[in-house]
Amino acid sequence: MSNYTGEKENLTDDLFIKRLHQIFDPISVPIIMVNKETEVVMINESFADYLGYPRSQILGKKVETVDPNTRFPYVIKNKQPEFAHKHKFINGHTALVHRIPVLDDDGEVVYGFGMVIFDDLRQLQQVLEKNKLLEGKLMIYQEELKSMRGAKYSWNSIIGNSVIMQDVKSIAAKAAKTDSNVLIVGESGTGKELFAHAIHNDSKRFDGPFIKINCAAIPKDLLESELFGYEEGAFTGAKKQGKVGKFELANGGTxxxxxxxDMPLDMQVKILRVLQEKEVERIGGNKTTPIDCRIIAATNRDLAERIKENEFREDLYYRLNVVNIEVPPLRLRKEDVEILTLKLMEKLSHSLGKYVSNITVDALDCLKTYNWPGNIRELENVVERAINMTDSETIEIQHLPTFIIAHNPNEQVEPTTLTSLRHAVDEVEKATILKCLKAVNYNKLKAAKILGISRTSLYEKIEKFKIDAE
Known part of the structure; x- marks a missing residue:
């Protein structure tokens, strides 16, 4: 039997009821107790006031005479509790109530316990609407935080239908599904950062922070504090509350x-330690903080050469270079120039507020012929200039810079001479590559280094000239 009945056996009925009221009267939540005949044996002041009757007029009466809509008879008969049940009282109030049958050891009902958990559904509606508003604001703040500390680009942001670009995207997509470190290499302006964003957004860490830092843009003496943070008073000029470093901010993300x-050698040592120990120590601190973040690194430098020149640590290189992604320059995927130009026209027209949607065939041919040493970044600048130069919705050849027009094949005086010249250049290039391959016993990696080109470029040329490189 419950504690209530156990205590009642040692008390008179009046003393028992008095004890219950002493317990429940200080509670502002309306509470009631009935016996198995549904007679009210206890009701606290809060509930009596809510019903609008003196307590003396309620005690001892059947609860259905006080509140004809009560469901206590049903609850006691079925021995099943009701939680958060919507109930309309005789005084017109609508509330959410709990009704709970109290059973003895034989499973028989001895009491019914009830309480009002929300005494005004209009107030509840206001609370829910306020909570919905707060949730909406929270979502906005989360989105703003993600835009500040999250990755902005996805695979759709990386434009290119060429075979070489599809292969690179395929490798990067596979890397995204792992938690291994990634090294992205490629010339300036090829879109290395886009790949870093896309890898993060397609990884299991997509909802974590994406923290980026340009190791070449921050002065050497500030780089350590940016990466690892510092404690209060660590050095002159340090913020009073200290500062959280980028590695700590990236915890749980990338x-x-x-x-x-371009990172200084002394900082490379500290990055290596983070990779090995998976912990950081702030400047001026005496404790380490464990971190869980993935590292994606990018460079336009030849790290193999930097290692030979003792400008880059070999052990760090192998720690970072778990998955190597080589982003090809635009000159090796000129079939992508057209789609890139159209996408850039759409993007820049929106940002410049000037609608330009067409480009002539001659103008497009000029763009395809040019070698683009500045890669996609240079193409974007050229397209932006052309949009500013045109007075219509079409980019024409005269809207392009002079150095681009100079590469227009239609401007060549003698097409046959041009063909002969190109053929001669191709023959020399083919012979040089073949000679180099033979010299290194067809080791393509060594051949590419000697020729001063990337492996991707070498494979392209082998295929172009139909060289038997086996």
Whole structure:
């Protein structure tokens, strides 16, 4: 039997009821107790006031005479509790109530316990609407935080239908599904940062922070504090509350170390320690903080050469270079120039507020012929200039810079001479590559280094000239 009945056996009925009222009267929540005949044996002041009767007029009466809509008879008969049940009282109030049958050891009902958990559904509606508003604001703040500390780009942001670009995207997509460190290499302006964003957004860490830092843009004496943070009073000029470093901010997510090939050697040692120990120590601190973040690094430098020149640590290189992604330059995927130009026209027209949607065939041919040493970044600048130059919705050849027009094949005086010249250049290039391959016993990696080109470029040329490189 319950404690209530156990105590009642040692008390008179009046003393028992008095004890219950002493317990429940200080509670502002309306509470009631009935016996198995549904007679009210206890009701606290809060509930009596809510019903609008003196307590003396309620005690001892059947609860259905006080509140004809009560469901206590049903609850006691079925021995099943009701939680958060919507109930309309005789005084017109609508509330949410609990009704709970109290059973003895034989499973028989001895009491019914009830309480009002929300005495005004209009107030509840206001609370829910306020909570919904707060949730909406929270979502907005979360989105703003993500825009500040999150990755902005996805695979759709990386434009290119060429075979070489699809292969690179395929490798990067596979890397995204792992938690291994990634090294992205490629010339300036090829879109290395886009790959870093896309890898993070397609990884299991997508909802974590994406923290980026340009290792070449921050002065050497500030780089350590940016990466690892510092404690209060660590040095002159330090913030009073100290500062959280980028690695700590990236905990649970990804840190993108751009231009890592320009990182000073002493900092490379500390990055290596973070990779090995998975913990950081703030400047001026005496304790380490464990971190869980993935590292994506990028560089336009030849790290193999930097290692030979003792400008980059070999052990760090192998720690970072778990998955290597080589982003090809635009000159090796000129079939992508057209789609890139159209996408850039759409993007820049929106940002410049000037609608330009067409480009002539001659103008497009000029763009395809040019070698783009500045890669996609240079193409974007050229397209932006052309949009500013045109007075219509079409980019024409005269809207392009002079150095681009100079590469227009239609401007060549003698097409046959041009063909002969190109053929001669191709023959020399083919012979040089073949000679180099033979010299290194067809080791393509060594051949690419000797020729001063990337492996991707070498494979392209082998295929172009139909060289038997086996």
């Amino acid at each position: 840190i993108f170390l751009d231009e890592i090939g």
